[in-house]
Amino acid sequence: MLPLVIDTINNNPQLRAQIADERDEEALLADEFPNLHLGTINHCMFDAPVAQRGLAPLLGACQPAKCRNSTITRAHAPYWVAEEDDLTARSKEPGLSPPRREAVFTRLTDVQRITRALEEEGRA
Template sequence: MLRGRRQGERVAVGPGAARLHAGLDKVIATIDNDPQLRAQIADKRVEEALLADEFPNLHLGTVNHCMFDAPQAECQDELPEEQRGLAPLIGACQPARCRNSTITRAHAPYWVAEEDDLIALSKDLRLSPPNREAVFVRLADVQRITRALEEEGTA
C-alpha cells in the first residue's frame, strides 16, 4: 500500500480510506523529510516500524482492513459500555458503513462475488418481503463499495 500511495495512487476505498491515505502520506513525508530515514529506505524494517507507529490498531482482514478506533467503530455499538474499546468484533463488522473500514484492490474479488450473490438472491421469488428488503439494503451497501472500486479500476 505504501508503495502505491507513494506513486500517487488511491490505494483504498470505503469509509476509512481518507484516514488511511492521510496516515500513509504522513509516513511518506516522514521518510522524505528525514535524511537518515531516506538513506535507509531500502530497509523494509524502517517502513514497517513507521507504519506500525502510524497504524497501531490496524487489523488486516479478508474483506477489509480495520483501523480500529473504538469511538468510531460500528462493531462496538451493541456491546455493554464496560466492554467497548478493547478490540474490534470482526464478526459484527459492517465494512461498507464503519468509519474504520478500508477496502483495497486485494479485497475486490470478495465484494464483486458478494454483489453477484445478492443480485441472484434478490430474484428468488421465495424470499419473504422482510428478507427481500434486507437483501436490497445489503446490496446497496455492497454496491457502494464495488462502484468505488470500479472508479479506481480495481473491480
C-alpha cells in the same frame, strides 16, 4: 499458491468436503465457532480512542459503509464482486419473504457502493 490448493481440493473427491446442505453447515459452524463472524472481507484499522473501541471491533458496525476504520483495498475487490453477484441472485429468488428481500436489497445497496467505488478507482 492459494488457488492451486483450492483447485487441488476441488478436483480430488477424497479431499473435497461433503456437506449435506447449507443448514447443516451453518449448524456445525455455530456449534464449533460461536464467535465466528462471516462477512465480506475488509481491514479494520481499529483506530479509535481506547475508551471508545473496547477490546475488539464491533462486528455489526465493522462495515465500510458504517465505520471509517473499515478499509477496503484492491485485493478485496473479487470478494466484494462475488458478494454482489450472490446478493443479486438471492434477490431474484421467488420464495424469499418480503422482509428478507428488503434486507437483501439493503445489503446489496451497501455492497454496490463499495464495488462502484472500486470500479471508479480502477479507472483512475
